[in-house]
Amino acid sequence: xxxxxxxxxxxxxxxxxxxxxxxxxxxxxxxxxxxxxxxxxxxxxxxxxxxxxxxxxxxxxxxxxxxxxxxxxxxxxxxxxxxxxxxxxxxxxxxxxxxxxxxxxxxxxxxxxxxxxxxxxxxxxxxxxxxxxxxxxxxxxxxxxxxxxxxxxxxxxxxxxxxxxxxxxxxxxxxxxxxxxxxxxxxxxxxxxxxxxxxxxxxxxxxxxxxxxx
Amino acid sequence: xxxxxxxxxxxxxxxxxxxxxxxxxxxxxxxxxxxxxxxxxxxxxxxxxxxxxxxxxxxxxxxxxxxxxxxxxxxxxxxxxxxxxxxxxxxxxxxxxxxxxxxxxxxxxxxxxxxxxxxxxxxxxxxxxxxxxxxxxxxxxxxxxxxxxxxxxxxxxxxxxxxxxxxxxxxxxxxxxxxxxxxxxxxxxxxxxxxxxxxxxxxxxxxxxxxxxx
Numbered sequence: 001x002x003x004x005x006x007x008x009x010x011x012x013x014x015x016x017x018x019x020x021x022x023x024x025x026x027x028x029x030x031x032x033x034x035x036x037x038x039x040x041x042x043x044x045x046x047x048x049x050x051x052x053x054x055x056x057x058x059x060x061x062x063x064x065x066x067x068x069x070x071x072x073x074x075x076x077x078x079x080x081x082x083x084x085x086x087x088x089x090x091x092x093x094x095x096x097x098x099x100x101x102x103x104x105x106x107x108x109x110x111x112x113x114x115x116x117x118x119x120x121x122x123x124x125x126x127x128x129x130x131x132x133x134x135x136x137x138x139x140x141x142x143x144x145x146x147x148x149x150x151x152x153x154x155x156x157x158x159x160x161x162x163x164x165x166x167x168x169x170x171x172x173x174x175x176x177x178x179x180x181x182x183x184x185x186x187x188x189x190x191x192x193x194x195x196x197x198x199x200x201x202x203x204x205x206x207x208x209x210x211x212x213x214x
Numbered sequence: 215x216x217x218x219x220x221x222x223x224x225x226x227x228x229x230x231x232x233x234x235x236x237x238x239x240x241x242x243x244x245x246x247x248x249x250x251x252x253x254x255x256x257x258x259x260x261x262x263x264x265x266x267x268x269x270x271x272x273x274x275x276x277x278x279x280x281x282x283x284x285x286x287x288x289x290x291x292x293x294x295x296x297x298x299x300x301x302x303x304x305x306x307x308x309x310x311x312x313x314x315x316x317x318x319x320x321x322x323x324x325x326x327x328x329x330x331x332x333x334x335x336x337x338x339x340x341x342x343x344x345x346x347x348x349x350x351x352x353x354x355x356x357x358x359x360x361x362x363x364x365x366x367x368x369x370x371x372x373x374x375x376x377x378x379x380x381x382x383x384x385x386x387x388x389x390x391x392x393x394x395x396x397x398x399x400x401x402x403x404x405x406x407x408x409x410x411x412x413x414x415x416x417x418x419x420x421x422x423x424x425x426x427x428x
Contacts, residue, residue, distance in 0.1 A: 029242070104318040104374065107377065146391050147395060149388075157371040160318065163321065164320050
């Protein structure tokens with residue numbers, strides 16, 4: 001039992017050190033020896049848990065959705081909350097940051113759907129949009145799959161451009177702006193109004209409790 | 215005069231070789247010596263035209279919009295045509311391909327607005343969207359600047375994900391799909407119908423002349 005615990009802790013340490021090194025140097029610049037040095041572990045410990053640098057990178061990308069808390073809200077509000085939670089926590093979580101960096105290097109390590117950042121995130125958003133569709137929150141002409149792809153593509157692009165402009169500090173603002181354009185276009189008037197209001201409340205970074213709650 | 219011509223030809227050869235090497239190796243992997251070797255020129259010739267690898271990369275990004283033909287159409291149709299022209303020609307033009315690759319490495323060489331890929335493309339699309347707004351083609355609630363940013367972000371993301379899935383061969387399809395979602399949402403019914411029809415005509419890669427022209 002103690003050994004299992006130790007093993008899990010070592011694995012977590014490798015993931016974290018890998019994330020830090022990937023985030024700083026990209027996939028090509030990172031090496032297993034740099035990662036083990038950062039984690040203060042032996043190469044043997046790394047290779048016990050991960051077959052190669054490729055496998056480690058793939059696991060970091062695969063684990064992304066688990067790093068963003070599942071939103072309390074359902075439907076469209078849930079989809080909005082996921083993107084904002086991701087945008088807000090990105091700069092604080094080395095694993096999310098590594099995922100954002102590795103998205104640019106995926107050609108070097110993705111060989112299967114597992115570990116493909118685009119499909120990962122589209123898969124997270126899609127159930128919420130399906131739910132929104134079923135609940136009649138979306139305008140009938142909105143294709144749910146295309147909307148999920150647009151969300152992921154636009155968030156990826158926003159992340160890259162925000163990195164350049166502000167070291168990703170203005171990413172939550174960019175994501176909020178995207179939603180304030182899209183919500184009135186994709187959602188019914190009632191739903192758009194409700195989600196826009198919540199978006200306004202989040203602005204001051206007080207995402208949860210607010211006296212004005214509808 | 216002959217010398218000026220020779221100089222212009224050398225500059226173009228450097229840009230092309232630089233584009234090829236950046237597209238293959240990214241900014242970090244490229245070097246001035248690899249570029250001059252590719253162009254069959256001396257280091258001196260390169261440094262006569264470009265101060266550094268950074269300046270060469272910046273110039274390739276700056277020149278992107280000039281590489282995409284100015285569309286014959288105005289307004290929203292013009293904006294759509296630019297994105298499709300870019301998506302279609304990307305895989306054939308080493309300079310466009312280099313621009314798409316360098317967008318991921320901009321933190322290494324962009325130090326000013328000039329050469330910032332995001333602002334370059336937003337600046338190209340924006341006048342067409344302003345025109346669309348003035349001509350009453352857009353729904354009144356659509357914010358033109360946010361829409362331009364969404365276009366650029368979503369196209370950047372689509373390009374990256376298309377690279378992974380198909381070596382960018384399916385990029386025109388992805389861009390068409392994005393527009394077929396957005397057009398009915400952002401445009402008036404008349405304009406959306408007209409531009410959607412043109413989008414359908416382009417599908418078979420017969421972008422200009424068609425017997426069915428409306």
